[in-house]
Amino acid sequence: MSSTLAVRGGEPVRTRPYPTWPTSDNATAEAVGQVLASGKWGSTHGEVVATFEAEFAEYQQAAHGICVCNGTLALAAALRAVGVGVGDEVIVPPYTFIASAAAVTFVGAIPVFADIEEHSHLLSPAAAEAAITERTKAIMPVHIAGRPCDMDAFVELGQRRGLAIIEDAAQAAGAEWKGRRVGAIGDVGTFSFQTSKNMSAGEGGACVTNSPDIAGRLYAAANVGRVPGGGWYQHDHLGYNLRLTEFQAAILREQLRQHPSLQAVRAANGTLLRSLLGSVEGVALPSEDPSVTAHGWHLFLLRLPSIGGVERKKEFTSALQAEGVPCSPGYDGLHRNPALLEEVEALCKRLGQPVPVAEVPVSERLSEDTIWLPQNVLLGSEDDIRDAAAAIEKVARGI
Numbered sequence: 001m002s003s004t005l006a007v008r009g010g011e012p013v014r015t016r017p018y019p020t021w022p023t024s025d026n027a028t029a030e031a032v033g034q035v036l037a038s039g040k041w042g043s044t045h046g047e048v049v050a051t052f053e054a055e056f057a058e059y060q061q062a063a064h065g066i067c068v069c070n071g072t073l074a075l076a077a078a079l080r081a082v083g084v085g086v087g088d089e090v091i092v093p094p095y096t097f098i099a100s101a102a103a104v105t106f107v108g109a110i111p112v113f114a115d116i117e118e119h120s121h122l123l124s125p126a127a128a129e130a131a132i133t134e135r136t137k138a139i140m141p142v143h144i145a146g147r148p149c150d151m152d153a154f155v156e157l158g159q160r161r162g163l164a165i166i167e168d169a170a171q172a173a174g175a176e177w178k179g180r181r182v183g184a185i186g187d188v189g190t191f192s193f194q195t196s197k198n199m200s201a202g203e204g205g206a207c208v209t210n211s212p213d214i215a216g217r218l219y220a221a222a223n224v225g226r227v228p229g230g231g232w233y234q235h236d237h238l239g240y241n242l243r244l245t246e247f248q249a250a251i252l253r254e255q256l257r258q259h260p261s262l263q264a265v266r267a268a269n270g271t272l273l274r275s276l277l278g279s280v281e282g283v284a285l286p287s288e289d290p291s292v293t294a295h296g297w298h299l300f301l302l303r304l305p306s307i308g309g310v311e312r313k314k315e316f317t318s319a320l321q322a323e324g325v326p327c328s329p330g331y332d333g334l335h336r337n338p339a340l341l342e343e344v345e346a347l348c349k350r351l352g353q354p355v356p357v358a359e360v361p362v363s364e365r366l367s368e369d370t371i372w373l374p375q376n377v378l379l380g381s382e383d384d385i386r387d388a389a390a391a392i393e394k395v396a397r398g399i
C-alpha cells in the first residue's frame with residue numbers, strides 16, 4: 001500500500017463504496033403500495049401510524065409511543081408535555097445537533113449549556129447539577145452517537161431536584177442502559193427517523209414515555225390539541241399538527257423489523273473497529289462502559305488528541321475521505337453558534353433574565369479533536385472495516 005496520502009496524489013486505500021443508507025426491499029415497497037391503494041394516507045383515517053406507535057413503544061420498552069413529523073419537533077412537543085414554557089431554563093450539552101438546544105427556544109425557554117464528560121462525549125451529571133438555578137425546569141441528556149448517558153445519575157438528579165428528564169434519543173434507537181432501552185428511563189424521550197438515522201422514513205420522529213399524563217399531552221401536542229377518542233372539533237388543548245403520514249409509518253414498520261439484525265452487524269463491526277484502532281498512535285477512543293449494555297452505533301466517534309485544532313481536524317477528515325472512507329469533522333460546540341446566542345440573548349432581554357454563561361472546556365477540547373464515521377460504514381463487511389482502520393492509521397501517520 002502506498003504511504004503517500006491520496007489527498008497528496010497517492011493511491012487511496014479504497015475505491016469501492018461503503019454500503020449506502022437507507023436501504024429498502026420488496027416488503028417495504030409492498031407496504032407503501034398498500035397504503036397508496038387504501039386511500040388512507042393520513043393517520044386520522046388509517047391505522048398504520050397507530051400500529052407502528054405501539055410496536056416502537058414496545059421496542060423501546062415504553063408504555064406509550066406518539067409519532068411526530070421529526071426529531072426536532074419531537075423535542076418541542078416533549079418540552080411542552082413536561083410543562084416547560086416561557087422563561088424556564090433547560091440544561092443541555094453543547095456537543096450535540098443544533099435541534100437539542102433550538103427546540104428549547106421554540107417553547108420560549110432558555111437552553112443552558114453544561115459540560116460533557118471527556119471519556120464519553122456525553123452530558124456530565126455533575127456539570128448539569130452545577131448549572132441548576134431557580135429557573136431550571138428540565139435536563140436534556142442527549143445519547144450522542146447512540147451511547148446512553150448515565151441514566152442512573154440523571155433519574156436520581158431529576159427526582160432529587162424536582163426536574164423533568166427529557167432524553168434526546170434521536171441517535172439511540174435500540175440502545176440500552178443497564179438492560180433498559182433508552183427513551184422512557186427519564187420522563188420522556190424523543191427519536192428521529194430522518195434519512196441518516198438508524199431507523200428512517202426520510203423524515204419522522206417519535207416520543208415515548210411511561211406516564212399516561214405525558215402521553216396524553218404529547219397526543220394533544222401532535223394533534224392540534226385533540227384528546228384520544230375525542231371529537232374532530234374538540235380541542236381541549238392547543239397543539240401543533242405534527243402527524244406522520246401512513247406512508248412513513250409503513251416504511252418504519254419495515255425498518256423496525258430489520259433493526260435488530262442491522263444493529264448486530266453495526267455492533268460487531270463497531271467492536272472490531274475499536275480493537276483495530278486501539279493501538280493506532282494519535283487516535284483515542286471513547287471509554288468502554290459495562291453499564292452500556294447496547295450501544296446504538298449511530299456514529300463511530302474517535303478522537304485525535306494531538307491534531308492541533310479544528311482546521312487540522314478538517315484536513316484529517318478531508319484526507320480520510322480521499323482514502324475512500326466516509327467521515328465527518330462533526331459538531332462544533334453549540335455554545336458558539338451565533339444564531340443560538342443571539343436568540344437566547346434576545347429572549348433573556350425580553351424576560352429580564354440573566355443570559356447564561358457557558359463554561360464548557362471539555363466540550364471545547366473535544367469539538368476540536370473528535371471526528372466520526374457514519375453508521376453506514378458499520379454496515380459493511382469485515383474487510384470494509386479493516387480498510388477503514390488502515391485508512392485511519394495511514395492518515396494519522398501521514399498528515
Ligand SMILES: *Cc1c(COP(=O)(O)O)cnc(C)c1O
Pocket residue numbers: 069070071072073096097099100142168170171191192193194203204205
Ligand atoms: C437528528 C437529531 C435531532 C433532530 O431530528 P430531525 O428528525 O432531524 O429533526 C435531534 N437531536 C439529535 C441529537 C439528532 O441527532
